[in-house]
Amino acid sequence: xxxxxxxxxxxxxxxxxxxxxxxxxxxxxxxxxxxxxxxxxxxxxxxxxxxxxxxxxxxxxxxxxxxxxxxxxxxxxxxxxxxxxxxxxxxxxxxxxxxxxxxxxxxxxxxxxxxxxxxxxxxxxxxxxxxxxxxxxxxxxxxxxxxxxxxxxxxxxxxxxxxxxxxxxxxxxxxxxxxxxxxxxxxxxxxxxxxxxxxxxxxxxxxxxxxxxxxxxxxxxxxxxxxxxxxxxxxxxxxxxxxxxxxxxxxxxxxxxxxxxxxxxxxxxxxxxxxxxxxxxxxxxxxxxxxxxxxxxxxxxxxxxxxxxxxxxxxxxxxxxxxxxxxxxxxxxxxxxxxxxxxxxxxxxxxxxxxxxxxxxxxxxxxxxxxxxxxxxxxxxxxxxxxxxxxxxxxxxxxxxxxxxxxxxxxxxxxxxxxxxxxxxxxxxxxxxxxxxxxxxxxxxxxxxxxxxxxxxxxxxxxxxxxxxxxxxxxxxxxxxxxxxxxxxxxxxxxxxxx
Amino acid sequence: xxxxxxxxxxxxxxxxxxxxxxxxxxxxxxxxxxxxxxxxxxxxxxxxxxxxxxxxxxxxxxxxxxxxxxxxxxxxxxxxxxxxxxxxxxxxxxxxxxxxxxxxxxxxxxxxxxxxxxxxxxxxxxxxxxxxxxxxxxxxxxxxxxxxxxxxxxxxxxxxxxxxxxxxxxxxxxxxxxxxxxxxxxxxxxxxxxxxxxxxxxxxxxxxxxxxxxxxxxxxxxxxxxxxxxxxxxxxxxxxxxxxxxxxxxxxxxxxxxxxxxxxxxxxxxxxxxxxxxxxxxxxxxxxxxxxxxxxxxxxxxxxxxxxxxxxxxxxxxxxxxxxxxxxxxxxxxxxxxxxxxxxxxxxxxxxxxxxxxxxxxxx
Ligand SMILES: Cc1cc2nc3c(=O)[nH]c(=O)nc-3n(C[C@H](O)[C@H](O)[C@H](O)COP(=O)(O)OP(=O)(O)OC[C@H]3O[C@@H](n4cnc5c(N)ncnc54)[C@H](O)[C@@H]3O)c2cc1C
Ligand SMILES: Cc1cc2nc3c(=O)[nH]c(=O)nc-3n(C[C@H](O)[C@H](O)[C@H](O)COP(=O)(O)OP(=O)(O)OC[C@H]3O[C@@H](n4cnc5c(N)ncnc54)[C@H](O)[C@@H]3O)c2cc1C
Numbered sequence: 098x099x100x101x102x103x104x105x106x107x108x109x110x111x112x113x114x115x116x117x118x119x120x121x122x123x124x125x126x127x128x129x130x131x132x133x134x135x136x137x138x139x140x141x142x143x144x145x146x147x148x149x150x151x152x153x154x155x156x157x158x159x160x161x162x163x164x165x166x167x168x169x170x171x172x173x174x175x176x177x178x179x180x181x182x183x184x185x186x187x188x189x190x191x192x193x194x195x196x197x198x199x200x201x202x203x204x205x206x207x208x209x210x211x212x213x214x215x216x217x218x219x220x221x222x223x224x225x226x227x228x229x230x231x232x233x234x235x236x237x238x239x240x241x242x243x244x245x246x247x248x249x250x251x252x253x254x255x256x257x258x259x260x261x262x263x264x265x266x267x268x269x270x271x272x273x274x275x276x277x278x279x280x281x282x283x284x285x286x287x288x289x290x291x292x293x294x295x296x297x298x299x300x301x302x303x304x305x306x307x308x309x310x311x312x313x314x315x316x317x318x319x320x321x322x323x324x325x326x327x328x329x330x331x332x333x334x335x336x337x338x339x340x341x342x343x344x345x346x347x348x349x350x351x352x353x354x355x356x357x358x359x360x361x362x363x364x365x366x367x368x369x370x371x372x373x374x375x376x377x378x379x380x381x382x383x384x385x386x387x388x389x390x391x392x393x394x395x396x397x398x399x400x401x402x403x404x405x406x407x408x409x410x411x412x413x414x415x416x417x418x419x420x421x422x423x424x425x426x427x428x429x430x431x432x433x434x435x436x437x438x439x440x441x442x443x444x445x446x447x448x449x450x451x452x453x454x455x456x457x458x459x460x461x462x463x464x465x466x467x468x469x470x471x472x473x474x475x476x477x478x479x480x481x482x483x484x485x486x487x488x489x490x491x492x493x494x495x496x497x498x499x500x501x502x503x504x505x506x507x508x509x510x511x512x513x514x515x516x517x518x519x520x521x522x523x524x525x526x527x528x529x530x531x532x533x534x535x536x537x538x539x540x541x542x543x544x545x546x547x548x549x550x551x552x553x554x555x556x557x558x559x560x561x562x563x564x565x566x567x568x569x570x571x572x573x574x575x576x577x578x579x580x581x582x583x584x585x586x587x588x589x590x591x592x593x594x595x596x
Numbered sequence: 597x598x599x600x601x602x603x604x605x606x607x608x609x610x611x612x613x614x615x616x617x618x619x620x621x622x623x624x625x626x627x628x629x630x631x632x633x634x635x636x637x638x639x640x641x642x643x644x645x646x647x648x649x650x651x652x653x654x655x656x657x658x659x660x661x662x663x664x665x666x667x668x669x670x671x672x673x674x675x676x677x678x679x680x681x682x683x684x685x686x687x688x689x690x691x692x693x694x695x696x697x698x699x700x701x702x703x704x705x706x707x708x709x710x711x712x713x714x715x716x717x718x719x720x721x722x723x724x725x726x727x728x729x730x731x732x733x734x735x736x737x738x739x740x741x742x743x744x745x746x747x748x749x750x751x752x753x754x755x756x757x758x759x760x761x762x763x764x765x766x767x768x769x770x771x772x773x774x775x776x777x778x779x780x781x782x783x784x785x786x787x788x789x790x791x792x793x794x795x796x797x798x799x800x801x802x803x804x805x806x807x808x809x810x811x812x813x814x815x816x817x818x819x820x821x822x823x824x825x826x827x828x829x830x831x832x833x834x835x836x837x838x839x840x841x842x843x844x845x846x847x848x849x850x851x852x853x854x855x856x857x858x859x860x861x862x863x864x865x866x867x868x869x870x871x872x873x874x875x876x877x878x879x880x881x882x883x884x885x886x887x888x889x890x891x892x893x894x895x896x897x898x899x900x901x902x903x904x905x906x907x908x909x910x911x912x913x914x915x916x917x918x919x920x921x922x923x924x925x926x927x928x929x930x931x932x933x934x935x936x937x938x939x940x941x942x943x944x945x946x947x948x949x950x951x952x953x954x955x956x957x958x959x960x
Contacts, residue, residue: 215794216866238798260744271742273751274719289933294865295910296711296888299928300938300956301760302718305751309744326800349659355682355772395800395827398820454740456660486741487660526742534745541745546734552944553747556937569746 100532101149102195106574107566110197111176115154118177126167132156141200144185144192146533148503153194160205162318169316170286172199178562181312183223183255186247188450189531191259191311191567201316203254209233217324218277218294223254223317230322239324242269246435254317260309262527264360267485271527273308275323281307281315284558294321311529311568314557331359331393333427334406336415337384341365344386345460347413348484351390354409356402359393361485362434368441368479375440378433381417388484389430437481438492445494449506453517454526457487466516467491474509488526515540530568539575547572602673604652608764614645615731615762624953627758629668630695633704637757637926637955638917647699650764653677662722662739664767667699674698678770686714686771690845699763705755708845709805712885718754725765726753729946739767758952759960760945774818779840782813782833786870786879789813793886794867801827805841809851809882816841844884851882855893858919860901862890864910871904898924927956935959
């Protein structure tokens with residue numbers, strides 16, 4: 098089923114003429130940079146999920162908070178939907194524009210407002226790139242822990258909206274664990290500060306609610322992040338396996354030994370070959386799987402842990418174990434993993450990146466299921482994972498120029514996600530639901546739970562103007578998709594409101 | 597896991613029936629676990645609904661670092677089960693009595709001395725099951741480490757004190773206990789301690805608790821045996837019994853007993869200087885969490901205390917609200933805009949006001 102906005106299933110959107118909206122906004126916010134000619138809008142028609150493209154009605158590029166505030170007030174008054182965009186690296190179509198909506202681009206809010214090394218915090222604007230925070234903090238021996246592979250490009254505002262994760266998240270947590278406060282503007286154009294520089298705040302944990310809310314509850318305008326001291330040392334082991342299941346089991350064995358690595362990543366043969374071909378990381382191309390295990394912390398502990406992990410890997414059946422001999426080799430080992438997506442991209446005209454999470458013990462079964470599905474649908478799948486977290490990134494290789502292959506890739510992707518849910522997991526670990534996984538939400542949640550999500554949305558955005566159609570499906574969509582599962586023998590269909 | 601030591605019991609049906617009944621009658625409910633944290637918040641009028649019969653660990657997988665547990669399970673029982681596998685709740689929740697339940701731990705959201713280094717209760721919550729205001733069962737999050745599907749209602753329940761739903765089960769991330777643990781006492785002044793902590797904070801040291809009180813800085817070092825030993829040598833000082841941290845967490849130190857005045861908990865940004873509170877000697881406070889959590893006994897004007905904390909970027913909670921004037925309230929009043937969205941959330945999620953009405957704030 099097509100994931101583009103469908104008013105019949107996703108709800109009717111207010112209709113305003115573009116001319117009217119442009120006229121109103123230019124009149125009331127004369128200094129706001131507005132793009133409305135088709136050739137200016139083109140670059141914004143998709144995010145990292147480039148298979149889906151929609152030209153926005155217009156694009157706003159504000160530079161000041163008062164412009165954002167005024168824009169939201171006007172849009173709220175005119176009932177024009179607003180889709181917020183950070184750096185546009187999202188892989189689930191969260192920033193996919195709407196034909197009837199304004200695309201609010203936050204990229205010009207790119208200032209690091211303040212770094213306080215003694216309190217170990219940084220206050221930053223939402224358009225600041227993830228990596229730029231660590232670069233600025235490194236002056237003080239500090240860094241910002243969550244490191245999505247897109248960290249060179251993605252914005253911290255987008256990270257908050259997606260609750261982004263990365264290689265370090267097994268030990269240091271996701272965005273939600275590393276943000277102390279956010280400022281938001283509501284759709285009504287009102288300021289609200291959530292959280293604080295203290296470790297807790299009175300009332301509900303609205304900060305947690307904002308993390309991963311995908312631009313649906315408010316526009317994030319400032320973020321206070323926690324900074325951590327750089328570990329004294331970091332060392333990485335690469336273990337090769339002749340069997341994917343053995344590698345999967347080794348992951349559990351390391352954690353059973355009481356060790357939480359700084360990073361624990363796994364790649365299968367297709368991904369290894371792609372990365373080696375692209376980066377020359379020194380990967381063993383004949384291995385069925387490799388594990389990269391990084392241990393970081395105080396020198397003495399890291400050395401102790403290396404010994405333990407080596408023993409664990411040996412008894413788990415690793416065919417070869419290599420310790421990166423110096424910083425350059427360590428960087429090379431990681432470069433292969435961090436570039437796995439583009440590397441796989443070189444093997445095929447298009448690829449489709451999935452983001453399911455499963456309990457680690459289910460890894461062998463799910464891998465086998467993926468390989469069966471891959472054969473059934475006739476498309477290759479390369480696997481890279483944040484293995485320590487059970488967060489899988491199967492990459493489906495396809496060619497969009499071949500009749501029907503995009504649809505086949507989508508169908509295969511959907512099946513993989515349903516397999517994850519069936520194994521007790523989730524349809525998304527870090528990339529978000531966006532527009533891409535809107536149908537699979539119906540498989541993970543029942544109609545009551547989805548209604549509760551809508552209730553939360555209604556508390557913040559009663560008119561449903563912020564990023565409509567993303568993240569939470571309507572019950573009508575779920576009914577259509579046919580994947581609504583039934584709890585307590587309560588049939589979902591009779592009382593379904595069609596909104 | 598079926599361990600004779602830890603009885604399990606599924607009382608979901610009766611909890612559901614009680615909530616449905618309350619919903620039909622539009623009559624309020626007062627959620628109760630082990631009654632150890634009843635003091636924490638405003639009094640609630642309503643029929644008692646007890647989670648205590650709904651207990652037991654439903655799933656524990658040490659390799660996955662995950663445990664799922666029914667709300668009425670005694671905290672001590674959960675901790676014993678984890679300890680038998682060499683694991684722990686890294687947020688070190690306070691019990692405040694033998695009956696403390698995991699439901700109350702989640703609902704009140706209190707964390708122990710390790711909090712600044714390991715994270716709070718909410719940082720370890722992976723999923724919850726709850727009954728909504730109509731007694732319908734919901735499941736948010738789950739048993740995987742990462743899950744960003746939908747809004748994070750699991751964490752929203754932490755510290756909401758049961759005002760948004762009745763938690764029936766929770767899934768938590770657990771961690772291995774550290775390989776080594778050693779505690780130290782250093783006789784240094786408060787200002788020296790705070791500035792030393794700010795410096796140490798920028799270095800990767802195996803610190804897991806730091807408290808200044810009684811004229812000395814108390815430190816706990818946890819991690820690999822090598823680094824703990826090295827750091828002990830570097831810092832010096834005298835050895836301290838590790839039991840100190842439990843006494844601190846459970847408010848069993850003499851400091852907590854000695855006084856009839858209200859007990860306050862101040863939550864402040866890292867590296868906040870000693871506060872100037874009229875009539876209070878800064879050195880009489882317990883400075884826990886490397887200074888981010890401070891305890892004091894004071895009969896000061898509530899508004900004055902709260903504005904001093906607000907100016908420093910923090911807030912103040914009264915742990916003995918019965919000693920405050922009725923109007924004061926245990927929790928710092930919310931900013932108007934934040935309060936508005938609290939009201940709206942309560943209105944959406946518990947429109948009849950069934951659950952723990954007025955527990956956090958009179959308005960909801
Ligand atoms: C090669 C590659 C690798 C990646 N690896 C990872 C990874 O390892 N881990 C990971 O988690 N993700 C990864 N991603 C996905 C993506 O980079 C993240 O989701 C990132 O957080 C998106 O940030 P962005 O600024 O590009 O957001 P955008 O794509 O612009 O927007 C994403 C969502 O955030 C909302 N949003 C953006 N800014 C704001 C704001 N200021 N206020 C409110 N809402 C806002 C948008 O409406 C949208 O819903 C990867 C992407 C690519 C292309
Ligand atoms: C406000 C609140 C919300 C809770 N929400 C949940 C929830 O969502 N899900 C869940 O499973 N458990 C919930 N609990 C139960 C929880 O288990 C306990 O509240 C408690 O915090 C943890 O157990 P405990 O023994 O540590 O605390 P307890 O001390 O059991 O909690 C105290 C509760 O008992 C009431 N109470 C006890 N004695 C009196 C008295 N004499 N007069 C007036 N009131 C009295 C308090 O109002 C309070 O609700 C909630 C508890 C509280 C206090």
